[in-house]
Structures are given as structure tokens and as C-alpha cells.
Amino acid sequence: MTHGEFIEMRETYFKDKLKAGKSKSEDTLKATVNLRLSKIIAFFKWLQVKGIINENRAIDIKFKDKRSDNDKRGTFTNEQCHRILDLIHAGFSCNNSKRRTYGDDGESLVQQLIVLGMFTGARIAELQDLAKEDFLCDANGAPKGIYIHGAVKNSASERLIPLGDFPKWFKLDLSLFRTCRNEDYKYFTKDTLGKEVNKTIKKIIPEALEDNLTFHSFRHSFETRASKYENINTTHIDQITGHAFKDTGRKIY
Known part of the structure; x- marks a missing residue:
């Protein structure tokens, strides 16, 4: 043709x-x-x-x-992702009044969720719902996967996401997460955790506000990066990110 x-x-x-x-x-x-x-x-x-x-x-x-720029859902560039990681690694602190409420551990949890979102493409509602029991660990206790229970958006949301290729300096701290899913949230409430994550992103890179970038933008960035690998097709990406078959929500940016 x-x-x-x-x-x-x-x-x-x-x-x-x-x-x-x-x-x-x-x-x-x-x-x-x-x-x-x-x-x-x-x-x-x-x-x-x-x-x-x-x-x-x-x-x-x-x-x-x-669509106008205001209507488009943003996506982080590779340079922005590297900058976020570098600042977190360097010990970035949001340094605002909220920190007094949730403390250093709460701030660490927010940063852990940001890195998890960047490297898994998972939704914030899925990650903030995680408990220790949702992490699959090897014999040495190192997390190798996370189990997403689903029901966030569609039946395809329930899935197992492999973990890997994090920066060498990054270590998941499971002590920051609830022990099991029926426990109360640590440091935050269910309604405030996602908001604090997005506030922290905008503190790390101020242009996020102007460029319409949020935590969900990591999802789009992940999909775009994954699409560039020869051995990964759209079905694989859908399975990892939890998109339903024929879902029109996923785009390559």
C-alpha cells in the first residue's frame, strides 16, 4: 500500500x-x-x-x-525525568508547612511514589493504595513486583507489574507503606496523598505547573518510552499499565 x-x-x-x-x-x-x-x-x-x-x-x-495546549495531557521529557531523579537523589526537600504535618517519612513516601510512577506507569490511585503485602519480594527481601488489585478504572487494572531498572541509588523502603490493605493510611489520608505528590512534583520542577504536568504525566512518559523498544508492542504496554482492550485513553506522545 x-x-x-x-x-x-x-x-x-x-x-x-x-x-x-x-x-x-x-x-x-x-x-x-x-x-x-x-x-x-x-x-x-x-x-x-x-x-x-x-x-x-x-x-x-x-x-x-x-487540541489546544491547555487541553492536552502533558508528558515529562527524558531530561525532566532525569532532573527529578537527580534532585530526589540529592536530598530534595519540599520545605513547606505541610512537611511539619507528615514529617520526613511522609516526604520520603511521596518521593518513593514519584519514582514508582515514573518507572511503572501506574496510576497514583493504584500506588497510593499499596501495602507491604502487595510487594512481591525475592528470597533476600528485595521487591521484584507489585500487585495492583484493580477496580480503579476497569477490569484490566488488576495486574502484576514487574520492578526493575531503577537507578542504582534508589531503594524501595517498604517500612513507609501500610502493612496490610485494611490498615489506615500512614502519614496522609487517602484523599490527601495524591494531592501532596502533585504538589511535590511542582516544587521539584516549577515548570510542571505551566506545562500542565502532573503525576499522571509519568504514565504517558512511560508509555512513550516503552513504545520505542522493538520487542514491546501495544498489547504489552496495555498489560503493564492496566488499559482495557480497545481503551482509547492510551496515546503515544
């Missing part, structure tokens, strides 16, 4: 679905079409990598995102 034929296929599919009333808005339908196209793009990229085709013409065939 030529590039033009891919575009023609996209337009025909979009118009057929729009005519059938499959979506309440054109933007939502375009997001759905783009999700289908991402699978086609991945397939033809694989064909090219394997040497089955010489040229991949399934490039730049998605609908362009015409």
Missing part, C-alpha cells in the same frame, strides 16, 4: 463510523481510529525490522491532535 492509500483507508473508516453514530464526538472517534492505526503502524514497523518489506509507508497516518 502507498501512503496515500493508508490515508484513504483512514478517512473511509472514520466516515463510516461517524455515519453509523458510533461516537458522540468527532474527537473521540478520531482517538479510536488512531488507536486502530497504531496497531497497523506497529505491524508494518515490525515487517520492516524483520526485512520483510524495504520501506514502511505506514508512517504519519494518524489524525493530528488539534
